[in-house]
Amino acid sequence: MHFGFxxxxxxxxxxxxxxxxxxxxxxxxxxxxxxxSGRRGNEKANAGINIIGLGTSQSKGIKKGVVINIEQxxxxxxxxxxKAGEMASVDIRTVNIGVTGGHISCxxxxxxxxxxxxxxxxxxxxxxxxxxxxxxxxFDREILHxxxxxxxxxxxxxxxxxxxxxxxxxxVKVNIITGAASSIQNLIxxxxxxxxxxxxxxxxxxxxxxxxxxxxxKDLGVALVDIGGGTTDIAVFQEGQMSHFSVxxxxxxxxxxxxxxxxxxxxxxxxxxxxxxxxxxLSLINTGEEMKIGHxxxxxxxxxxxxxxxxxxxPRAEELFKLIKEEITGxxxxxxxNSGVVLTGGAVLMEGMDIMAENxxxxxxxxxxxxxxxxxQDIGSPxxxxxxxxxxxxxxxxAEEERANGESLIHGIKSKVSxxxxx
Ligand SMILES: Nc1ncnc2c1ncn2[C@@H]1O[C@H](COP(=O)(O)OP(=O)(O)OP(=O)(O)O)[C@@H](O)[C@H]1O
Ligand SMILES: [Mg+2]
Numbered sequence: 001m002h003f004g005f006x007x008x009x010x011x012x013x014x015x016x017x018x019x020x021x022x023x024x025x026x027x028x029x030x031x032x033x034x035x036x037s038g039r040r041g042n043e044k045a046n047a048g049i050n051i052i053g054l055g056t057s058q059s060k061g062i063k064k065g066v067v068i069n070i071e072q073x074x075x076x077x078x079x080x081x082x083k084a085g086e087m088a089s090v091d092i093r094t095v096n097i098g099v100t101g102g103h104i105s106c107x108x109x110x111x112x113x114x115x116x117x118x119x120x121x122x123x124x125x126x127x128x129x130x131x132x133x134x135x136x137x138x139f140d141r142e143i144l145h146x147x148x149x150x151x152x153x154x155x156x157x158x159x160x161x162x163x164x165x166x167x168x169x170x171x172v173k174v175n176i177i178t179g180a181a182s183s184i185q186n187l188i189x190x191x192x193x194x195x196x197x198x199x200x201x202x203x204x205x206x207x208x209x210x211x212x213x214x215x216x217x218k219d220l221g222v223a224l225v226d227i228g229g230g231t232t233d234i235a236v237f238q239e240g241q242m243s244h245f246s247v248x249x250x251x252x253x254x255x256x257x258x259x260x261x262x263x264x265x266x267x268x269x270x271x272x273x274x275x276x277x278x279x280x281x282l283s284l285i286n287t288g289e290e291m292k293i294g295h296x297x298x299x300x301x302x303x304x305x306x307x308x309x310x311x312x313x314x315p316r317a318e319e320l321f322k323l324i325k326e327e328i329t330g331x332x333x334x335x336x337x338n339s340g341v342v343l344t345g346g347a348v349l350m351e352g353m354d355i356m357a358e359n360x361x362x363x364x365x366x367x368x369x370x371x372x373x374x375x376x377q378d379i380g381s382p383x384x385x386x387x388x389x390x391x392x393x394x395x396x397x398x399a400e401e402e403r404a405n406g407e408s409l410i411h412g413i414k415s416k417v418s419x420x421x422x423x
């Protein structure tokens with residue numbers, strides 16, 4: 001595999017990795033430095049990554065996870081990548097990219113093989129997963145990931161790693177995550193036009209999970225809720241693996257729209273006001289608090305009570321978390337998530353989001369700050385979770401190459417669809 005980074009300061013002990021999160025509001029490129037070995041086996045999945053470059057640009061040309069304008073998307077990607085490259089003093093040529101949106105879906109499948117060897121090894125596991133992939137995937141869809149949920153050896157289920165076991169029949173239950181081929185190919189095309197080679201395409205919640213969830217949370221059961229600009233992704237993890245997900249077509253952009261309409265402001269001004277003074281609960285602000293409004297473009301603005309803004313944001317937040325609750329509790333997933341809910345995405349930066357989430361969802365909630373990541377200030381923001389996760393996955397791919405027989409089976413099972421990347 002070719003990794004085309006040119007680093008000013010050559011280092012024998014570390015590698016450079018990059019992630020590109022092309023969201024509906026921002027494009028975010030992250031460059032990380034990882035030690036050559038010893039990254040795995042740590043309790044914190046992301047221990048050992050030093051973020052040395054961050055570049056963001058306003059996302060133009062992407063709506064609800066799908067490219068709607070190639071040229072604008074290329075421009076946004078180029079800007080973010082250049083900024084991150086400059087900060088890190090590297091020339092970014094290859095990236096891992098994240099995808100999300102309503103076009104992603106999940107097909108459960110099942111594979112069985114007869115074991116001829118004395119014991120089950122990686123080869124048998126690969127064969128069982130290959131067998132599970134042999135389902136009819138519509139021609140207009142691409143497989144992004146094959147996530148094994150359970151192995152069954154000679155009828156004995158509940159096995160997470162069958163290697164080293166004895167048996168004649170190996171079964172695997174998997175979730176095949178697919179996306180619309182056109183959406184994925186358009187995103188890859190945009191990256192290629194921006195001069196980048198794409199090493200892998202990752203479903204964003206899986207990347208965000210790598211950055212913010214602990215192994216314990218994933219084992220005990222947890223729901224990761226990423227509230228971005230255009231979409232809210234809900235991914236449920238149990239026994240270490242993602243078992244369910246859904247994508248709601250609502251995000252922080254809807255809050256801004258409400259503010260723009262309610263206070264009769266242009267979208268950009270409403271966005272600014274929301275970021276500066278936004279809060280989702282009237283009970284958290286002091287009556288009499290004022291905010292400055294209408295100062296954009298050198299105009300003389302005026303003061304307005306902050307309650308006017310919060311009165312608009314609170315019902316929208318309630319509505320959003322009710323929708324999330326319908327997905328989680330309505331489908332019975334609340335019984336699977338003993339560790340509760342972890343929030344990521346830029347929209348959770350608004351004051352009161354976590355409290356509102358806890359009130360409505362009636363589950364324990366925490367905000368998912370990428371932990372154990374060093375480097376740039378503010379890198380622990382939940383808005384960077386997906387980008388950091390993408391860089392971490394690239395680092396994992398390196399580690400995988402380093403030790404072909406890594407100790408973690410699940411990380412070893414990668415479904416890289418390298419064929420997509422050749423134009
Ligand atoms: N400080 C803040 N307060 C309130 N909202 C914020 C703040 N910072 C960012 N946001 C909101 O977060 C949203 C963007 O989140 P994020 O950067 O995670 O989106 P994205 O990844 O580009 O979008 P998506 O994941 O939907 O494709 C926007 O609606 C933005 O207004
Ligand atoms: Mg996002």
